[in-house]
Amino acid sequence: MKLLGTERVKRGMAEMQKGGVIMDVINAEQAKIAEASGAVAVMALERVPSDIRKAGGVARMADPRIVEEVMNAVSIPVMAKARIGHIVEARVLEAMGVDYIDESEVLTPADEEYHLLKSDYTVPFVCGCRDLGEAARRIGEGASMLRTKGEPGTGNIVEAVRHIRKVNAQVRRVVGMNEDELMTEAKILGAPYELLVEIKRLGRLPVVNFAAGGVATPADAALMMELGADGVFVGSGIFKSENPEKFARAIVEATTHFKDYQLIADISKELGSPMKGIEISTLLDSERMQERGW
Amino acid sequence: MKIGVLALQGAVREHIQQIQSLGCEAVEVKTLVDLTDLNGLVLPGGESTAIRKLLDRHQLMEPIRSLARQGMPMFGTCAGLILLAKEIVDYEEAHLSLMNVVVERNSFGRQVDSFEAKLEVKQIGADIPAVFIRAPHIASVGPNVEILAEYNGRIVLAKEGQYLGCSFHPELTDDTRLLKFFMEMVEDFHQSSLANSNSI
Numbered sequence: 001m002k003l004l005g006t007e008r009v010k011r012g013m014a015e016m017q018k019g020g021v022i023m024d025v026i027n028a029e030q031a032k033i034a035e036a037s038g039a040v041a042v043m044a045l046e047r048v049p050s051d052i053r054k055a056g057g058v059a060r061m062a063d064p065r066i067v068e069e070v071m072n073a074v075s076i077p078v079m080a081k082a083r084i085g086h087i088v089e090a091r092v093l094e095a096m097g098v099d100y101i102d103e104s105e106v107l108t109p110a111d112e113e114y115h116l117l118k119s120d121y122t123v124p125f126v127c128g129c130r131d132l133g134e135a136a137r138r139i140g141e142g143a144s145m146l147r148t149k150g151e152p153g154t155g156n157i158v159e160a161v162r163h164i165r166k167v168n169a170q171v172r173r174v175v176g177m178n179e180d181e182l183m184t185e186a187k188i189l190g191a192p193y194e195l196l197v198e199i200k201r202l203g204r205l206p207v208v209n210f211a212a213g214g215v216a217t218p219a220d221a222a223l224m225m226e227l228g229a230d231g232v233f234v235g236s237g238i239f240k241s242e243n244p245e246k247f248a249r250a251i252v253e254a255t256t257h258f259k260d261y262q263l264i265a266d267i268s269k270e271l272g273s274p275m276k277g278i279e280i281s282t283l284l285d286s287e288r289m290q291e292r293g294w
Numbered sequence: 295m296k297i298g299v300l301a302l303q304g305a306v307r308e309h310i311q312q313i314q315s316l317g318c319e320a321v322e323v324k325t326l327v328d329l330t331d332l333n334g335l336v337l338p339g340g341e342s343t344a345i346r347k348l349l350d351r352h353q354l355m356e357p358i359r360s361l362a363r364q365g366m367p368m369f370g371t372c373a374g375l376i377l378l379a380k381e382i383v384d385y386e387e388a389h390l391s392l393m394n395v396v397v398e399r400n401s402f403g404r405q406v407d408s409f410e411a412k413l414e415v416k417q418i419g420a421d422i423p424a425v426f427i428r429a430p431h432i433a434s435v436g437p438n439v440e441i442l443a444e445y446n447g448r449i450v451l452a453k454e455g456q457y458l459g460c461s462f463h464p465e466l467t468d469d470t471r472l473l474k475f476f477m478e479m480v481e482d483f484h485q486s487s488l489a490n491s492n493s494i
Contacts, residue, residue, distance in 0.1 A: 003410040012466045013405055013427050016339050016373070019303040038347035040303060040340070075399060076341055077428065099405035099428070122406045249347075256302050256348055257324065
């Protein structure tokens with residue numbers, strides 16, 4: 001008997017992406033550059049996060065035409081973003097055959113109370129998190145993959161570092177706890193109890209956790225791997241840099257060989273300027289995308 | 295015995311844990327030096343295009359082929375099968391080009407079509423759980439290739455001498471029968487190389 005969309009099939013897809021780089025692209029040409037550089041998947045978007053910031057207004061699911069164009073251009077998996085809680089955007093992307101949906105805070109949320117019931121879908125989902133409570137709630141709703149939220153479109157790694165450190169520190173804490181302490185910890189974190197039991201048993205999160213939100217250089221990508229990320233999403237960092245081909249390639253290599261510092265030195269030479277960054281403290285509260293999601 | 299798992303990208307952790315669970319040593323292979331003193335090599339699932347770029351950039355293609363020429367057993371799962379194949383449908387160039395099979399990529403569809411099924415595997419047994427993720431299949435095989443399993447008329451597991459390749463991901467399940475089968479291939483190779491070195 002053939003079983004579609006099982007937890008193992010959905011989580012397994014993310015397991016295959018481990019150690020890789022997923023790149024934001026806005027057209028077929030960029031998707032091909034990403035694939036040629038060694039990306040393990042692309043995220044098809046209408047605008048990269050830094051342009052979403054500049055444009056302002058409401059950010060929605062990309063024009064299906066763009067998603068389709070990217071799907072036709074490459075053989076690697078194609079992901080796309082739906083607004084938080086937007087059931088129909090998610091169903092539309094699923095119907096198009098997108099390989100993974102990002103229920104993303106980069107877009108303007110459609111629901112300020114509820115996220116999607118992701119276990120209901122055949123297509124797998126990735127969601128952002130800043131701490132273990134948020135991570136566990138998303139897994140509880142059926143997310144098959146996580147990523148740190150960081151602060152998208154800033155080219156500033158500080159928030160992604162904060163989030164990966166926090167999640168991993170909280171995972172270590174749960175793993176070290178006695179079983180009779182887990183219910184109270186679940187209450188404190190706002191996390192499903194059963195998931196904390198599972199995390200303690202496995203010694204890690206039950207799904208892959210990538211880094212995202214601020215990766216702009218090969219060293220940034222390697223830093224996130226060093227801090228225990230399973231892989232890296234690069235949003236604006238590639239196609240807003242001076243030389244996207246070189247940046248893409250260098251970030252892929254730095255992610256795989258994140259402990260080979262001599263190699264990272266070599267591939268970082270004369271790369272040109274990375275994307276222009278934003279100091280987080282200059283953002284208004286309303287401009288902080290990471291606050292979206294509940 | 296020491297088994298290497300190509301660790302450029304993909305389901306590396308799963309293979310390493312499974313090999314260790316059978317009481318064998320498993321090491322990550324990222325660079326040339328990691329290829330020394332291995333008795334067998336696993337090419338894991340992942341994205342074959344990404345793994346290929348990294349193999350090229352770190353000059354690992356020829357050293358792996360050279361180990362293959364010495365008879366080293368190699369087991370490719372999903373992307374690993376694509377790396378092993380001598381021919382890939384719609385692609386001009388193969389990757390390692392070692393195993394005499396033609397594979398077709400993503401031939402069961404996109405991720406929404408990915409599935410689990412139970413397989414009947416020749417020489418190994420029945421009800422082997424198989425997880426197919428954007429899986430390839432073996433479109434045709436050369437003369438000395440044994441077809442070990444099919445799903446809906448498509449070849450999904452085959453063996454040619456030292457090479458074992460499958461479309462699916464045994465490393466995502468708790469069933470280690472297929473890995474044990476590979477470990478026996480490794481053990482045989484190990485014994486025969488010992489016998490050869492003794493007779494010299």
